[in-house]
Amino acid sequence: MSDPFKPRPAFAPWDRRELPGLFDVEESARRVGAYKWIEMRLFEALGGWIATVPELDVKMILGRHCYHHAWHAELFDKRLPELREMNTDRLCAPANDAMEAFVEALHEPDAPELTIEKLVGVFRVLMPRKIAAYTFHLNGTSRVTDAPTQRSLEFILQDEWNDWREGEMLLQSLIDTPEELERAIRRQHELEALVVRAGGITGPGTIGTTTEVEGAGV
């Protein structure tokens, strides 16, 4: 048996975590605040829509997903004070006006005939954007200093993948005719345009900036 008092490396050979990460405390807090804001707007919308969709399976799935996003908001809310933001409401805000306009448009459909429009906004526009933003944060932040955010993001991303897949399958099952397909595409186009203007859910640079490389594209 080896000597338990013999010094060992502080990090195991397979532990490749590195310092520093892409974000300082302030930037990480700003992003987490924006995440909480968008999760809240999402779970409120899903909650409100439950009563407006006639499809029973969609109704029940919205009820389940609604709680998932509320839990995500709760995880982000708990993380904010640890990121030196004691007033968790201050950073719980949209990244910019364009983001706010996007959410307003996302919430808009009301009529029972508009389930496709409601679901496209959530599953074909917002959730892919969230998955992108969270993945960027997970990959870019320091896995040493920002580990609590990363841990939450890993749980949350698991939910997001599962829920996105379920939502996408719902949409595929609802889109039958060329007219319905047209509605879905039109809706996605309208909302995508707004998110593009916002630069993603935390504003420009949500998933980093691509620096021009000399000769790229040639």
Next chain:
Amino acid sequence: MRKQLPPEMLARDSRFVRTSIMDQILDPRNRKISERTIGPAKLAPGRPASADRARNLMHGIFTGEIQALEGAGRTMFDFDETEAPFALKLDMARQCWDEARHVEISIKLGEWMGTEIGEFTEATFLYEAACAPDPVLRLCGVNRALEGLAIDVFNTMKEFGDVSGDPVLEFCEDWMLADEVTHVKMGSDWLRRLTADDPERLERALDFQRTVDKLFSLGGFRGETDENPVHLARKLREMAGFSTTEIDEIAELSELARAEGKAAVEAAGSA
């Protein structure tokens, strides 16, 4: 999406048929039935037509679960955080998930009992309690009154499953009961928190709850005697945070509702 969705706008597929409580009250058969002695009204396997009565009640539970799901969802959306704090919204979201599961359970249980979705009509008076403009009133109407009724109904159905030896019914009701107790407790806790500095608001909310409780007793539907199909589940209500005085008050309200229901039937009959 509009705030405050009225009951007539609840979205349903073509299987569902809406009924109005007035149609039921004004049914000319009511008076004649009240003159008959058809044995104890309590829902139990040994009573006449118990299978169809249980199937009918179970379908009522199913539509009630849909409305509870919708009501909790609307409370999240209809109010901003100054009216409904973040933590309350989180509780409502949790309730949405629970109620969505209850809808799933009710559908599967309905299938087990040989009932089709939409086989019986749907009344929306449960959702109507979720339309109050003050979130505290909603919590009292939905979480304390409606969910309290759910405890009574589930307990009665659980006993029904137990006595009849139906393993599926008893299993399902047991699980749903567990959730409903936490929903009622949620309502009681939030009522205290949101009205801590506002005794008038508390009184308004409790008053609303009394109105809803009386409405839910539906002319004697729920009570403590063999004349009531569904029985007050005292022990479970205590677990959910109701005091003995509050339970006594519901029992009195139920008795009052029974008497008023009878009078209404007689009045409708002589009109």
Next chain:
Amino acid sequence: MTIVSIVPEQFTLVEFDAERVKAIAAEVAKSVAFPSDVDIHIEVDEVLPAPLNSSQADYLEGRADLWFTGGAFEDTHKGRNIDEVLTRCGLGASLLRVKDRISGGFEDAPNDSEISERQRALWDAYADGRLTRIEGFVIREPRRRYVYRLECGFNDVADAAYDQLWASDATTWADLLEIEARLIEADPTERGAKPSVRRISLRQTQ
């Protein structure tokens, strides 16, 4: 030629048309090959609504004596209105059971007011099973199965007996009693152990 009579001849509490019920009964009698020399008398207790669904079918003084609660014919979506599909099935099962009493192996069966709920559930499964094989009847089999299980037990022996009765075209009252004995043995609940008791009937409430 079968003569159909009905009480009441004019419904006052529900929107049923007595003549229409009689016409349906005449059609159903043909469909189930009910003996044409036996008259049919139908009594509907219009006071009792759905879900207080109940019926009795006896062979008394040379005629089919059928009794139903209004609920047994009532449209569950439109209260106080008739559901013709349900009415056909209710009449069909009742007429098959009277046919059983006349010459189908149930000649020695007691009247409906005297048989137990369990015996009735067994007989109903046998009647509905046959109806599904005759054109023009839409039976809700899952409902029948649940009513049956509630009376006969939630166990494999009861389920096997149900399947046997459902598929059968020739069961007798003696067979039914033999099945009942098997069920009592298999049912671990208090109800199973108890001798067959006839509970209070809705018909007695008139």
